[in-house]
Amino acid sequence: MPMLDSITENRIINSLASKFCRSPLQQNLIHESDAEIIKIRKNSESPITVTIDSISEEIETGLYDDPYLIGWMLVMVNFSDIAATGAEPVGILISEILPDNLSSEYIENIQSGINDAVNKCGSYVLGGDTNSGKNLILTGCALGRSSQNKYLKRISCQKEDILYSTGCSGRGNAYAVTKLINRNESQFSFYPAARLKEALIIRDYASCCMDTSDGVISTLDQLTRLNNCGFELVDEWIKTVDEEALSVFKNNNLPDWLLMAGQHGEFELLFTIPPEKESEFLNSARSINWVPVKLGNVIESKVIRLKLYGRIVSIDSELIRNLPHQLNGDVKGYLQALLEYDRFLRSD
Amino acid sequence: MPMLDSITENRIINSLASKFCRSPLQQNLIHESDAEIIKIRKNSESPITVTIDSISEEIETGLYDDPYLIGWMLVMVNFSDIAATGAEPVGILISEILPDNLSSEYIENIQSGINDAVNKCGSYVLGGDTNSGKNLILTGCALGRSSQNKYLKRISCQKEDILYSTGCSGRGNAYAVTKLINRNESQFSFYPAARLKEALIIRDYASCCMDTSDGVISTLDQLTRLNNCGFELVDEWIKTVDEEALSVFKNNNLPDWLLMAGQHGEFELLFTIPPEKESEFLNSARSINWVPVKLGNVIESKVIRLKLYGRIVSIDSELIRNLPHQLNGDVKGYLQALLEYDRFLRSD
Numbered sequence: 001m002p003m004l005d006s007i008t009e010n011r012i013i014n015s016l017a018s019k020f021c022r023s024p025l026q027q028n029l030i031h032e033s034d035a036e037i038i039k040i041r042k043n044s045e046s047p048i049t050v051t052i053d054s055i056s057e058e059i060e061t062g063l064y065d066d067p068y069l070i071g072w073m074l075v076m077v078n079f080s081d082i083a084a085t086g087a088e089p090v091g092i093l094i095s096e097i098l099p100d101n102l103s104s105e106y107i108e109n110i111q112s113g114i115n116d117a118v119n120k121c122g123s124y125v126l127g128g129d130t131n132s133g134k135n136l137i138l139t140g141c142a143l144g145r146s147s148q149n150k151y152l153k154r155i156s157c158q159k160e161d162i163l164y165s166t167g168c169s170g171r172g173n174a175y176a177v178t179k180l181i182n183r184n185e186s187q188f189s190f191y192p193a194a195r196l197k198e199a200l201i202i203r204d205y206a207s208c209c210m211d212t213s214d215g216v217i218s219t220l221d222q223l224t225r226l227n228n229c230g231f232e233l234v235d236e237w238i239k240t241v242d243e244e245a246l247s248v249f250k251n252n253n254l255p256d257w258l259l260m261a262g263q264h265g266e267f268e269l270l271f272t273i274p275p276e277k278e279s280e281f282l283n284s285a286r287s288i289n290w291v292p293v294k295l296g297n298v299i300e301s302k303v304i305r306l307k308l309y310g311r312i313v314s315i316d317s318e319l320i321r322n323l324p325h326q327l328n329g330d331v332k333g334y335l336q337a338l339l340e341y342d343r344f345l346r347s348d
Numbered sequence: 349m350p351m352l353d354s355i356t357e358n359r360i361i362n363s364l365a366s367k368f369c370r371s372p373l374q375q376n377l378i379h380e381s382d383a384e385i386i387k388i389r390k391n392s393e394s395p396i397t398v399t400i401d402s403i404s405e406e407i408e409t410g411l412y413d414d415p416y417l418i419g420w421m422l423v424m425v426n427f428s429d430i431a432a433t434g435a436e437p438v439g440i441l442i443s444e445i446l447p448d449n450l451s452s453e454y455i456e457n458i459q460s461g462i463n464d465a466v467n468k469c470g471s472y473v474l475g476g477d478t479n480s481g482k483n484l485i486l487t488g489c490a491l492g493r494s495s496q497n498k499y500l501k502r503i504s505c506q507k508e509d510i511l512y513s514t515g516c517s518g519r520g521n522a523y524a525v526t527k528l529i530n531r532n533e534s535q536f537s538f539y540p541a542a543r544l545k546e547a548l549i550i551r552d553y554a555s556c557c558m559d560t561s562d563g564v565i566s567t568l569d570q571l572t573r574l575n576n577c578g579f580e581l582v583d584e585w586i587k588t589v590d591e592e593a594l595s596v597f598k599n600n601n602l603p604d605w606l607l608m609a610g611q612h613g614e615f616e617l618l619f620t621i622p623p624e625k626e627s628e629f630l631n632s633a634r635s636i637n638w639v640p641v642k643l644g645n646v647i648e649s650k651v652i653r654l655k656l657y658g659r660i661v662s663i664d665s666e667l668i669r670n671l672p673h674q675l676n677g678d679v680k681g682y683l684q685a686l687l688e689y690d691r692f693l694r695s696d
Contacts, residue, residue: 012478016444016455019463023439023472036475040388040396040438040493048388048396050474052441052489056481090388091371093400095487096364100676107364115367124371126398127384130360132677133404134483139443141400141489145388328448329480 003225003302004031006318008325010225031226033153034084034211035144046149048090051081054139061331063179063264067106070138071113072191077213078142079121079194080267084211086152086203087144089196091126092118094140097133110138120193152202152209152271157227161207161272161298165240166195168293169216170259172266174245180331182252188244192267198290202271205281209271214321216260216295219270220304221317233296233306240293242266255342257308261320262338272298309346316341351573351650352379354666356673358573379574381501382432382559383492396438397492397499399429404485409679411527411612415454418486419461420539425561426490427469427542428615432559434500434551435492437544439474440466442488445481458486468541500550500557500619505575509555509620509646513588514543516641517564518607520614522593528679530600536592540615546638550619553629557619562669564608564643567618568652569665581644581654588641590614603690605656609668610686620646657694664689 004010010031017030027037027047035051055074058064064073079089094114098107118125126143175190195211202209208227212219220231234240241259249259273281285292299305303314319341327333352358358379365378375385375395383399403422406412412421427437442462446455466473474491523538543559550557556575560567568579582588589607597607621629633640647653651662667689675681 013476016459016476016478017473019459020466020473023474025438026472026474036441038438038474038491040491050441050489050491051477052443052475052487053477054443054445054479054487056445056479056485060481090373090386093384093398093489095400095402097402097404097485111364111367118368124374125365125368126371126374126386127400128361128364129399129401129487130364131402131404133408133485135481137404137445137481137485139400139402139477139487141398141441143386143388143398 008322028153032155034081037085037151046147047151049082049085049087049144049146049151050141051078052139052141053077053081054137056137059136061180061329063176067109068113071110072117074138074140075114075117075121076192076194076267078140079196080211080213082142082144083194083196083199084152084209084269085144085146086150086199086209087146088200089121089123090143090145091124092140092142093127094125094138095129097131097137099134099136100132121196150203152206154208154210154223154226157208157229157272157298158274159229159298159300161274162278162294163231163270163272163296163298165270165293165295166198166268168240168242169212169266169268170241170245172264173215173259173262174248176262176264177248177252177254181335185248185251188248194267195269197288199269201284201288202269205273205277206271207274209269212265212268212270214263215265217304217315217317218263218321221321224302224304228302230299230301230303231296232299234294235307237306240295258338258342263324313345356670376501380503382429385433385499394495394497395499397430397433397435397494398489399426400487400489401425401429402485402487407484409528409677411524415457416461419458420465422486422488423462423465423469424540424542424615426488427544428559428561430490430492431542431544431547432500432557432617433492433494434498434547434557435494436548437469437471438491438493439472440488440490441475442473442486443477445479445485447482447484448480469544498551500554502556502558502571503574505556505577505620505646506622507577507646507648509622510626510642511579511618511620511644511646513618513641513643514546514616516588516590517560517614517616518589518593520612521563521607521610522596524610524612525596525600525602529683533596533599536596542615543617545636547617549632549636550617553621553625554619555622557617560613560616560618562611563613565652565663565665566611566669569669572650572652576650578647578649578651579644580647582642583655585654588643606686606690611672661693
């Protein structure tokens with residue numbers, strides 16, 4: 001998959017997995033879904049979905065410095081992947097590497113965050129492991145079940161499908177600005193909840209689905225590479241970003257569209273609905289008082305287009321996605337590079 | 349469970365889990381099994397088993413310093429827990445925290461160890477996650493399936509049940525001596541394999557089962573606390589330890605019985621067979637050319653007894669199990685404390 005390989009992260013994953021054979025019970029190829037879709041037996045009528053996700057870099061950079069949030073996020077990043085496959089949560093297993101100098105109060109706060117998050121998801125901690133170590137690192141492994149052999153993958157969207165999001169975007173990146181760029185910025189609440197309830201409706205209508213754990217542009221970039229298609233955002237995409245997040249960016253003189261480009265996502269689901277199913281889908285959404293956010297359309301060209309500075313721009317999402325690896329975790333350098341690319345777009 | 353709480357590790361686990369509710373789909377209580385036994389749906393006919401285990405302390409102390417072994421062990425520690433529940437392996441998910449300074453050759457060796465170990469287990473890597481971080485840490489989450497609602501737990505052994513092991517003990521502790529105590533000792537091969545094949549036979553006969561990931565004495569100690577019983581080892585327990593491991597201990601003037609007391613185990617399964625099932629069990633074992641090692645018997649008193657220095661001794665397994673936490677990872681101090689306890693036993 002040469003297009004996938006242009007992205008450093010995909011290349012690293014492909015290289016790590018290069019020796020491994022796929023299980024004949026696995027229903028997805030590598031990169032094809034947010035969680036692995038596995039039949040437990042050859043004749044299982046419906047598969048389980050399972051994912052593993054660690055929180056380490058976010059702790060090391062100071063992005064997550066509150067123990068309650070660390071516990072909360074551990075659960076949500078994992079269940080968000082489960083949601084993106086259209087599965088219901090069964091539970092989560094947690095491995096904690098705890099430095100010896102952590103206070104018992106700090107550890108209790110981690111556990112409270114975990115507990116509140118699993119309760120919010122209507123799910124359970126099933127088990128765990130604990131070790132001591134130099135740095136705090138949490139790893140979760142979440143299980144989901146999907147019924148009647150129905151699940152969502154990142155693949156199979158078609159030209160003219162309509163691109164939706166479960167909610168407004170930008171809170172993840174606004175939070176990151178308040179934590180890593182301008183700590184004078186007033187507190188910004190960031191407790192994303194995995195979109196599990198919505199996922200069960202999306203599952204019945206969508207042609208593909210992926211969560212925005214890495215932000216909207218990175219998610220669309222990956223979908224572009226997997227589906228050999230592109231996306232055009234609605235002219236008024238500004239109405240699809242979160243208002244509070246927009247204020248943070250305005251206060252810090254940051255361009256609005258970077259709310260979608262930054263790679264600390266908001267854990268919404270992006271998904272595509274075939275036009276003929278749209279009205280039925282919206283009816284179902286209404287039944288749970290949910291208003292999906294229309295983000296754009298699938299297009300034939302393999303680009304991500306949006307209206308910016310008075311014209312239609314194709315975003316160089318490859319450049320944007322590769323920045324974090326290129327800059328090796330240098331947060332300020334990363335923002336400078338994004339701003340430089342923004343200046344290039346303005347002047348072009 | 350006051351008896352369980354006398355052990356620091358149990359107390360830490362209980363405290364971490366104290367806030368969490370158990371899932372109604374979970375078929376085991378905390379501590380009751382090596383892996384969690386979960387029904388995916390209320391009406392599932394057979395549960396899956398799932399476990400999470402990280403390798404971090406072993407890397408930090410230098411016990412595992414070979415990348416191939418690190419990968420191998422990650423898979424085996426997880427599948428050993430699956431085996432201890434009498435399940436077949438479905439696959440494993442792996443999260444890798446990789447420091448930036450690791451060479452690509454080092455990483456390839458980790459992946460080779462992982463790949464060879466999953467092949468040895470007849471299983472698959474199902475997916476993973478990768479992050480950068482200051483220290484190398486690997487976490488695995490293994491899945492197993494058990495058929496016809498049959499699985500093994502650590503509980504339910506009865507007085508006079510016969511204690512067996514899948515193999516000889518001591519290789520884990522002999523390896524640890526060559527790595528951490530006397531590096532002049534010649535290379536000692538340590539590539540334990542999860543006892544998956546044997547587990548499927550044990551499942552049909554055993555009253556309880558647990559792996560020796562923490563060594564024989566610690567395993568028996570936990571079974572004692574869970575079952576309100578004790579164990580008496582056969583008089584000739586020396587014949588149940590591995591010969592090569594025995595040589596390492598002799599070369600280093602270490603008491604033989606510490607091959608069972610040290611807490612770097614050999615990943616055998618310890619299990620108990622009701623006397624009336626023993627002969628049928630041994631026949632089944634023979635059918636796969638496996639000779640189980642008879643280790644002793646279940647007794648009523650809540651002690652671990654063995655013949656040592658010419659008399660029957662009750663081992664203070666609580667003291668032994670709590671040493672690693674008490675000494676906070678000081679390996680030499682740990683060995684000194686074990687030797688001191690051995691001197692006490694000799695002189696008593």
